[in-house]
Amino acid sequence: MADHQSEAIFEKQPVWAGGRSPFNVSYGKLMMWLLLLSDAFTFSSLLVQYGAQRFSNVENPVVTRWPEPAAIFNHFPGLHGLHLPLLFVSLMTFILIFSSVTMVLAVEAGHRKHKKDVVKFMIYTVIGGIAFLSCQAWEWSVFISEGATLHGNTFGITAVGQEEFHKLKFGDHFEWKDEWRTHGPVPFAALFFIVTGFHGFHVFTGVVANIVITIMAARGVFERRGHYEMIEKTGLYWHFVDLVWVFVFTFFYLI
Amino acid sequence: MEFYNKPGDYDAINYVPHTESHGTKELWRVFLILLGITIFDFAIYFALDPTGWRNAIFIFFGLVKAYFIVGAFMHMKNERITLALVILVPIVFIIGLILGLLYEGHALTMTK
Structure with missing residues (x-):
């Protein structure tokens, strides 16, 4: 009776009076959210730096020409020498979004406490992450082989190049001509490497975390613990990586 | 929603709220929306000339994608x-x- 009474009194206490989680989340999940918030600041400072550099060059084409992203990232493995802008990055975007879906399906399976489904979807997610990293490695190697460095930029597009470039249609034969290229704004490739590299590093750490929790789930650690919250926490991280890619894709490739 | 009703029951470090599956229908719907927006971005890229308006469309759709990823995939709505x-x-x-x-x-x- 007395117990009942104290319960009733406690329930009337405001959420912030103590003795309960005011956000109704676990400690670990709250900390993951805060990590992601600070990471959002890191990525946005990098992207905003890119934006400022680009804005500073946009109205001054005589001195420096900002490179045309569609003229640089237009390759597709196996289809050599064709002008296919955006195709490969769209594939990468699809891979990452799909691995996000398998991740959220793993979280859902965790809510059902269905160990087999969790492991299955986590393996799909890991495969998606590795596929994305492989795509990025290929793209970097092509970009570097075409002359990208951290301290220079030979992708600045000339007026002639711009004119010729805009005549190109999707799927046309493409080859750089010397008179199309000039020295462009130096930070272009450096910012590309820093931002996509930092994002790729996040994908890499995400893949490592996913492998670890896949093994833990397969060995029944979460089953014994009674809940699959660890999948949700790494899931948050993984979706964040996908979220960042949405903006990298928008600012580096689309705009 | 689950509370630890008696004072002293609550363990701040190990507390994990009870969760339930909401099914996968909503998740696949969000996936199709994200896929559709990406395809739409691809189409717009070739259909429109590079202008500020096109960029504004891309940024707008980027924010829409962010809304769905954070809201549905990261369960921010819940x-x-x-x-x-x-x-x-x-x-x-x-x-x-x-x-x-x-x-x-x-x-x-x-x-x-």
Whole structure:
């Protein structure tokens, strides 16, 4: 009776009076959210730096020409020498979004406490992450082989190049001509490497975390613990990586 | 929603709220939306000339994608409003940073 009474009194206490989680989340999940918030600041400072550099060059084409992203990232493995802008990055975007879906399906399976489904979807997610990293490695190697460095930029597009470039249609034969290229704004490739590299590093750490929790789930650690919250926490991280890619894709490739 | 009703029962470090599956239908719907937007971006890229308006469309769709990823995949819609505000309100500073540095970028043009 007395117990009942104290319960009733406690329930009337405001959420912030103590003795309960005011956000109704676990400690670990709250900390993951805060990590992601600070990471959002890191990525946005990098992207905003890119934006400022680009804005500073946009109205001054005589001195420096900002490179045309569609003229640089237009390759597709196996289809050599064709002008296919955006195709490969769209594939990468699809891979990452799909691995996000398998991740959220793993979280859902965790809510059902269905160990087999969790492991299955986590393996799909890991495969998606590795596929994305492989795509990025290929793209970097092509970009570097075409002359990208951290301290220079030979992708600045000339007026002639711009004119010729805009005549190109999707799927046309493409080859750089010397008179199309000039020295462009130096930070272009450096910012590309820093931002996509930092994002790729996040994908890499995400893949490592996913492998670890896949093994833990397969060995029944979460089953014994009674809940699959660890999948949700790494899931948050993984979706964040996908979220960042949405903006990298928008600012580096689309705009 | 689950509370530890008796004072002293609550263990701040090990507390994990009870969760239930909401099914996968909504998740696949969100996936199709994200896929559709990406395809739409691809189409717009070739259909429109590169102008500020096209960029505005891309940024708008980027934000729509962000809404769906955070809301549905990261379950922000199911979280308490207090937690959502704690995470989302500081983003205001990012908007400030964007406006500030784009303005500075413009000013940098003059020095080149």
